[in-house]
Amino acid sequence: MAKSAALSQSTHSQGSWRDYYEMTKPNVVLLLLLTALVGMCLSTPGWLAWQPIIAGLAGIGALSAAAAVINHVADRQIDAKMARTYHRPVSKGKVSPVKALSFAAALAVAGYILLDQAVNRLTALLTLASLVGYAFIYTVYLKRATPQNIVIGGLAGAAPPLLGWTAMTGEIHPHALLLVLIVFTWTPPHFWALAIHRHKDYARAKVPMLPVTHGIAYTKTSVLLYTLLLSLICLLPYLVGMSHGIYLLGSTALNAGFLYYAVKLKLAPDSETKIAMTTFKFSILHLMVLFVVLLIDHYIPVSL
Numbered sequence: 001m002a003k004s005a006a007l008s009q010s011t012h013s014q015g016s017w018r019d020y021y022e023m024t025k026p027n028v029v030l031l032l033l034l035t036a037l038v039g040m041c042l043s044t045p046g047w048l049a050w051q052p053i054i055a056g057l058a059g060i061g062a063l064s065a066a067a068a069v070i071n072h073v074a075d076r077q078i079d080a081k082m083a084r085t086y087h088r089p090v091s092k093g094k095v096s097p098v099k100a101l102s103f104a105a106a107l108a109v110a111g112y113i114l115l116d117q118a119v120n121r122l123t124a125l126l127t128l129a130s131l132v133g134y135a136f137i138y139t140v141y142l143k144r145a146t147p148q149n150i151v152i153g154g155l156a157g158a159a160p161p162l163l164g165w166t167a168m169t170g171e172i173h174p175h176a177l178l179l180v181l182i183v184f185t186w187t188p189p190h191f192w193a194l195a196i197h198r199h200k201d202y203a204r205a206k207v208p209m210l211p212v213t214h215g216i217a218y219t220k221t222s223v224l225l226y227t228l229l230l231s232l233i234c235l236l237p238y239l240v241g242m243s244h245g246i247y248l249l250g251s252t253a254l255n256a257g258f259l260y261y262a263v264k265l266k267l268a269p270d271s272e273t274k275i276a277m278t279t280f281k282f283s284i285l286h287l288m289v290l291f292v293v294l295l296i297d298h299y300i301p302v303s304l
């Protein structure tokens with residue numbers, strides 16, 4: 001379903017607010033903000049002041065959204081070749097690259113100034129570094145260069161718990177890095193499950209994602225091994241005394257679920273990719289509930 005013709009630069013219309021909203025990848029940004037909020041709450045024993053929470057989330061959200069918009073511009077040719085993405089506003093020609101980049105610049109400048117002035121400079125700089133990591137290092141370079149693109153590039157998407165933590169304390173704490181490590185390890189099985197389902201898309205667009213370069217069987221094994229690694233890493237918050245009983249039980253149940261799907265995926269025939277999509281969807285539920293459980297456990301510390 002190649003739609004390269006849709007790239008025609010002469011057909012740009014105004015683009016509706018919906019197009020601009022879609023370019024910010026709102027669902028992804030919402031989950032990123034949940035992980036940032038949990039980083040904020042876990043940084044401090046008691047209740048938090050509202051002002052840095054609101055300013056921190058607005059600033060991190062604006063810079064994340066800006067990164068997503070830049071991704072739409074940088075990837076417009078790739079997106080136009082894939083069934084999943086050909087309808088995106090920039091690849092379809094509904095919003096011009098210049099307008100999209102102006103929107104991204106406005107979001108990025110507003111977000112940076114907000115973080116720098118109303119939160120702290122460390123958080124502003126780390127969030128800007130995450131934008132550069134995702135929008136430029138991952139999107140422009142790694143994505144086209146190596147099947148390890150999302151492993152390395154995943155660091156930017158994993159940063160928000162640390163950004164939330166530094167927003168509250170102004171310091172980089174090992175516990176915050178542990179939360180980053182959890183999201184970092186979660187990213188490969190999250191993405192490769194989808195990439196298995198969409199491997200033909202990526203092959204057509206000549207993007208060297210793991211299922212394209214190393215095959216479906218190897219990618220399934222990688223999903224399973226990273227999910228196993230994730231289950232072990234998720235034990236660390238309990239083992240270092242950062243989290244308690246509710247977290248141990250909740251995270252164990254969630255990781256058992258993720259492992260169940262990863263094993264089912266590995267055992268399914270390579271031609272059957274529906275289970276890959278189920279695994280991908282579960283990965284999103286997994287991370288969302290895991291961070292909610294971290295939050296509940298922080299305020300209700302039950303000893304086990």
Ligand code: HEM
Nearest residue numbers: 027028031032035084150153154157158183187191194284
């Ligand atoms: C380099 C790292 C990552 C890659 C390559 C990646 C890739 C993807 C892709 C290709 C999709 C499908 C989007 C679509 O359906 O059009 C997706 C969906 C999603 N991702 Fe990721 N992801 C990454 C990191 C993250 C992180 C860190 C989070 C949140 C903490 C996240 C949250 C989500 C959510 C919530 C969706 C569903 C979006 C929707 O339904 O609109 N992802 N991801």
Ligand SMILES: CC(C)=CCC/C(C)=C/CC/C(C)=C/COP(=O)(O)OP(=O)(O)O
Nearest residue numbers: 028063064067068071127130131134156157
């Ligand atoms: C400031 C900060 C925290 C920045 C991080 C921003 C961010 C939106 C991270 C999420 C990662 C993500 C959705 C990758 C998919 O990109 P893709 O191009 O591989 O997927 P696509 O084909 O769906 O566009």
